[in-house]
Amino acid sequence: QWMMLEWKTKRPDMLSDMDPFGLGRIVEDGFIFRQNFSIRSYEIGADRTASVETLMNHLQETALNHVKNAGLLGDGFGSTPEMCKKNLFWVVTKMQVLVDRYPTWGDVVQVDTWVAASGKNGMRRDWLIRDWKTGEILTRASSNWVMMNKVTRRLSKIPDEVRAEIERYFVDTPPIIDDDNNKLPKLDENTADHVRDGLTPKWSDLDVNLHVNNVKYVGWILESAPQPVVENYELASITLEYRRECMKDSVLQSLTSMVGNDGGGGMADPHGVDCQHLLRLSGGGGEIVKGRTKWRPKYANRFRRSSS
Amino acid sequence: QWMMLEWKTKRPDMLSDMDPFGLGRIVEDGFIFRQNFSIRSYEIGADRTASVETLMNHLQETALNHVKNAGLLGDGFGSTPEMCKKNLFWVVTKMQVLVDRYPTWGDVVQVDTWVAASGKNGMRRDWLIRDWKTGEILTRASSNWVMMNKVTRRLSKIPDEVRAEIERYFVDTPPIIDDDNNKLPKLDENTADHVRDGLTPKWSDLDVNLHVNNVKYVGWILESAPQPVVENYELASITLEYRRECMKDSVLQSLTSMVGNDGGGGMADPHGVDCQHLLRLSGGGGEIVKGRTKWRPKYANRFRRSSS
Numbered sequence: 371q372w373m374m375l376e377w378k379t380k381r382p383d384m385l386s387d388m389d390p391f392g393l394g395r396i397v398e399d400g401f402i403f404r405q406n407f408s409i410r411s412y413e414i415g416a417d418r419t420a421s422v423e424t425l426m427n428h429l430q431e432t433a434l435n436h437v438k439n440a441g442l443l444g445d446g447f448g449s450t451p452e453m454c455k456k457n458l459f460w461v462v463t464k465m466q467v468l469v470d471r472y473p474t475w476g477d478v479v480q481v482d483t484w485v486a487a488s489g490k491n492g493m494r495r496d497w498l499i500r501d502w503k504t505g506e507i508l509t510r511a512s513s514n515w516v517m518m519n520k521v522t523r524r525l526s527k528i529p530d531e532v533r534a535e536i537e538r539y540f541v542d543t544p545p546i547i548d549d550d551n552n553k554l555p556k557l558d559e560n561t562a563d564h565v566r567d568g569l570t571p572k573w574s575d576l577d578v579n580l581h582v583n584n585v586k587y588v589g590w591i592l593e594s595a596p597q598p599v600v601e602n603y604e605l606a607s608i609t610l611e612y613r614r615e616c617m618k619d620s621v622l623q624s625l626t627s628m629v630g631n632d633g634g635g636g637m638a639d640p641h642g643v644d645c646q647h648l649l650r651l652s653g654g655g656g657e658i659v660k661g662r663t664k665w666r667p668k669y670a671n672r673f674r675r676s677s678s
Numbered sequence: 679q680w681m682m683l684e685w686k687t688k689r690p691d692m693l694s695d696m697d698p699f700g701l702g703r704i705v706e707d708g709f710i711f712r713q714n715f716s717i718r719s720y721e722i723g724a725d726r727t728a729s730v731e732t733l734m735n736h737l738q739e740t741a742l743n744h745v746k747n748a749g750l751l752g753d754g755f756g757s758t759p760e761m762c763k764k765n766l767f768w769v770v771t772k773m774q775v776l777v778d779r780y781p782t783w784g785d786v787v788q789v790d791t792w793v794a795a796s797g798k799n800g801m802r803r804d805w806l807i808r809d810w811k812t813g814e815i816l817t818r819a820s821s822n823w824v825m826m827n828k829v830t831r832r833l834s835k836i837p838d839e840v841r842a843e844i845e846r847y848f849v850d851t852p853p854i855i856d857d858d859n860n861k862l863p864k865l866d867e868n869t870a871d872h873v874r875d876g877l878t879p880k881w882s883d884l885d886v887n888l889h890v891n892n893v894k895y896v897g898w899i900l901e902s903a904p905q906p907v908v909e910n911y912e913l914a915s916i917t918l919e920y921r922r923e924c925m926k927d928s929v930l931q932s933l934t935s936m937v938g939n940d941g942g943g944g945m946a947d948p949h950g951v952d953c954q955h956l957l958r959l960s961g962g963g964g965e966i967v968k969g970r971t972k973w974r975p976k977y978a979n980r981f982r983r984s985s986s
Contacts, residue, residue, distance in 0.1 A: 393716055393784070393786075408701055410735065410739045411738060411739050411742045411755075412735040412738055412739060412891065412893065415881070415882055415884060415885075416881070416884045416885065421882050423882060427718065427720040430719060430720055431718045431719050431720060434719045438784075447719075476701070476746075478701075572897055572900075572901060573723070573724070573900065573901075573905075573908050574723055574729050574731060574897055574900070576723060576724045577723075577724065583720065585720065589880055589882055592880075592881065592882070593880060593881075597881075600881050
């Protein structure tokens with residue numbers, strides 16, 4: 371502690387960049403949590419850039435550290451003390467991630483996150499990822515959360531005691547990305563272009579609640595994306611709507627369908643590709659996650675930048 | 679740079695702990711590379727502790743950063759400039775990891791790594807992972823490497839020019855763990871207790887060379903470990919012998935056999951379990967990785983500590 375204080379006295383301008391162990395801290399009058407990540411060699415893929423799973427892991431980590439730094443971590447996974455008393459936990463219902471540029475090994479990214487009210491009984495959490503050196507915006511993300519009762523498994527209103535804990539952290543700003551509300555045609559084995567069946571969680575895919583971690587779904591969704599798309603395009607955005615949780619013994623089916631660029635309802639991108647996805651229990655079972663992805667030709671952004 | 683210099687003048691005793699972005703630096707007269715990692719929420723599993731894959735990822739990252747910090751990074755994956763000229767790259771032949779205690783979310787670990795000669799034409803790389811706060815040793819690891827020619831795919835002696843680059847970093851110390859040279863009985867579908875077939879690399883499992891990353895093998899090996907073992911024991915040590923590389927389109931079979939505690943040749947642990955493993959191409963094809971693991975009852979170490 372003293373180390374930080376002395377540092378502040380000596381060089382106040384440096385303080386905002388100090389985070390010796392990358393554990394993050396609250397900034398901007400208490401409304402924003404900020405954490406730096408250096409991109410590791412094992413977080414990059416065949417393209418030498420961080421994968422979207424890596425970015426989403428960073429989103430999860432900052433969300434939890436935000437709650438922890440606010441002194442509101444009632445258990446290991448984001449419930450506040452009052453939520454724990456009432457057997458409530460957070461459930462993500464929607465996640466949108468927009469990637470302008472993927473960082474590469476050794477880059478340092480700065481992740482900012484904040485929360486806001488969403489309707490009467492929901493919470494929105496947004497993120498902004500910047501290149502720490504240049505300040506360039508790399509990724510924006512927005513998510514919606516509701517509370518569920520552990521015992522009844524039913525959604526819950528936000529109790530007053532919980533609202534009192536969290537409300538003072540709510541900012542009053544619009545979402546960092548517009549809500550992607552496009553309705554998509556129904557996807558099943560008859561309409562899907564690509565199906566990958568028999569996906570099963572590994573032991574290491576489970577989180578402390580023995581549920582499959584939200585981020586793991588992305589890998590499975592991309593499993594059924596056509597190989598030419600994965601090899602020649604990069605993911606520009608992903609929208610996920612979470613329908614139900616996936617347990618250890620679930621067997622999953624991943625379905626992908628290409629979306630026509632003409633009839634996609636505003637999803638037109640002259641040089642890109644759009645897909646819709648469904649992850650469900652095998653054998654025509656319940657929907658786990660619905661998703662859509664937009665892809666741009668690899669290196670498109672780099673060319674655009676260097677020629678402008 | 680100036681920031682670091684001023685810091686040094688003010689508080690030299692703090693300098694050794696400074697690594698603002700967790701990128702690591704060379705210490706101990708240039709022989710040891712040291713990097714801190716804070717354990718992330720997405721790096722822990724159902725037991726709330728870091729997985730062995732997480733620890734091995736940290737080993738990989740420090741190895742690469744060591745080469746980078748020494749100014750010897752000829753390409754993205756550890757080859758020196760002279761190795762690149764001669765089409766040589768490093769191949770790991772053996773990896774041993776001994777875990778005394780697994781860190782948990784928010785812990786900061788300090789990873790030290792160094793290299794040594796291994797025979798006439800090999801290199802050994804060792805690691806020591808400590809709890810940064812207490813100095814407690816958490817993990818020790820040792821690995822052996824040889825050079826392979828990219829074109830001929832044959833092993834190569836260390837050329838003089840390469841030796842001149844790397845030799846001055848070699849320390850003259852014995853391996854941090856004794857070489858586990860136990861010969862194990864042959865493992866095939868007739869002798870294996872557990873077989874898991876049809877394992878296929880995901881796109882995101884590939885590294886920049888379009889090979890499956892070494893660490894991914896561990897997950898596949900543990901796939902065929904009996905569920906009661908995975909649930910009731912924790913991995914105390916793992917030894918991997920790498921036989922050949924696995925490509926994108928490979929289909930793998932993971933075999934595990936329990937090793938009798940009486941006939942295991944020094945592998946006896948009164949309360950633990952020993953296994954041997956084989957990862958090979960499906961259909962009785964070539965061996966990819968041979969391995970053995972030792973497991974101890976979960977929480978055994980914790981009980982031992984608190985009662986001593």
